[in-house]
Amino acid sequence: MQLNKFLDVKPEVAEAIAAGKPVVALESTIISHGMPYPQNVQTALEVERIIRENGAVPATIAIIGGRLKAGLTAEEIEYFGKKGTAIAKASRRDLAVLCARGEDGATTVTTTMIIAHMAGIKVFATGGIGGVHRGAETTMDISADLEELASTPVMVVCAGAKSILDLGLTLEYLETHGVPVIGYGTKELPAFYTRKSGFSVDYEIDTPEELAKAFKTQHELGLRGGMLVTNPIPEEYSMDPDVINKAIDEAVEEAKAQGLLKIIGNAEVDDDYIAQVKTLSVQPELMKTAGKALKIVYTPLHGTGVILVPESLRKYGFTNILTVKEQNIPDGNFPTVESPNPEERSAMKMAIELA
Numbered sequence: 263m264q265l266n267k268f269l270d271v272k273p274e275v276a277e278a279i280a281a282g283k284p285v286v287a288l289e290s291t292i293i294s295h296g297m298p299y300p301q302n303v304q305t306a307l308e309v310e311r312i313i314r315e316n317g318a319v320p321a322t323i324a325i326i327g328g329r330l331k332a333g334l335t336a337e338e339i340e341y342f343g344k345k346g347t348a349i350a351k352a353s354r355r356d357l358a359v360l361c362a363r364g365e366d367g368a369t370t371v372t373t374t375m376i377i378a379h380m381a382g383i384k385v386f387a388t389g390g391i392g393g394v395h396r397g398a399e400t401t402m403d404i405s406a407d408l409e410e411l412a413s414t415p416v417m418v419v420c421a422g423a424k425s426i427l428d429l430g431l432t433l434e435y436l437e438t439h440g441v442p443v444i445g446y447g448t449k450e451l452p453a454f455y456t457r458k459s460g461f462s463v464d465y466e467i468d469t470p471e472e473l474a475k476a477f478k479t480q481h482e483l484g485l486r487g488g489m490l491v492t493n494p495i496p497e498e499y500s501m502d503p504d505v506i507n508k509a510i511d512e513a514v515e516e517a518k519a520q521g522l523l524k525i526i527g528n529a530e531v532d533d534d535y536i537a538q539v540k541t542l543s544v545q546p547e548l549m550k551t552a553g554k555a556l557k558i559v560y561t562p563l564h565g566t567g568v569i570l571v572p573e574s575l576r577k578y579g580f581t582n583i584l585t586v587k588e589q590n591i592p593d594g595n596f597p598t599v600e601s602p603n604p605e606e607r608s609a610m611k612m613a614i615e616l617a
Contacts, residue, residue: 415480
């Protein structure tokens with residue numbers, strides 16, 4: 263296998279991969295940002311010890327001096343632990359700049375998956391994934407973890423998604439992107455600190471052998487993307503979901519009361535936006551008379567402005583407005599065009615055909 267020129271694979275990890283031995287990837291954000299020193303280092307080393315005791319080789323993943331590290335030494339873990347939050351969290355968008363500058367980066371779920379795949383590591387264990395945040399229908403705040411699960415062929419084993427997220431929308435997003443959500447010994451999606459969420463997983467699988475077979479089959483079918491395996495926190499450590507949800511709801515209400523958070527609906531945003539757009543009209547009277555004679559085709563390209571733009575045009579006086587329906591759904595991958603650059607004719611192809 264041709265390795266990426268920015269990648270360093272720890273010899274112990276490389277030997278295990280070459281010999282077909284089990285290797286488990288681990289993230290490094292938990293070391294730098296998850297807890298204080300020296301508990302962060304002690305925890306990281308303890309997790310590695312447990313993995314070794316169970317017959318696998320641990321590969322803690324990080325970026326050090328612009329090098330993508332698949333497997334850290336004890337000294338490198340110590341370095342990470344001491345430097346702590348001075349190390350930047352690194353998502354997919356950050357990799358190129360950090361490598362080019364020769365800087366450090368703490369890997370999230372996203373970047374751990376990327377580097378693990380580069381190294382040939384197929385399994386990654388972590389606490390919980392990110393997901394769709396509450397209010398994402400207005401903020402579009404969606405974790406990059408979900409996009410990576412949709413594109414990178416690594417099995418991610420975790421205790422579910424974090425409780426503070428919108429778990430229903432997170433599952434919908436994963437379904438849309440074809441990511442299988444497996445419950446290991448459970449039919450219900452665990453929610454990090456608790457075993458219960460009220461949402462069902464796609465499939466319950468109860469043995470490591472069946473998990474491995476399903477993941478291998480996914481690869482052999484040529485299906486892109488990873489697999490999310492949710493393994494509930496042990497019963498004796500699980501919190502009451504009602505207690506967690508009550509605390510989250512109270513925190514949200516307190517933030518709103520203090521003016522730190524304002525929940526706004528689409529109508530409130532849309533009306534303000536459209537009212538402001540109307541003030542930009544150069545010849546409003548001409549638009550009112552000519553608007554009925556013109557046909558306008560709007561292409562959202564990937565879902566942008568699909569509500570606001572047609573409504574703004576109607577307010578101007580245009581009545582014959584069409585949108586390219588295939589492009590109404592938000593998708594940052596721009597699946598319906600060769601190039602998302604609106605200055606290129608190919609980006610407008612569907613709009614031109616509709617016109």
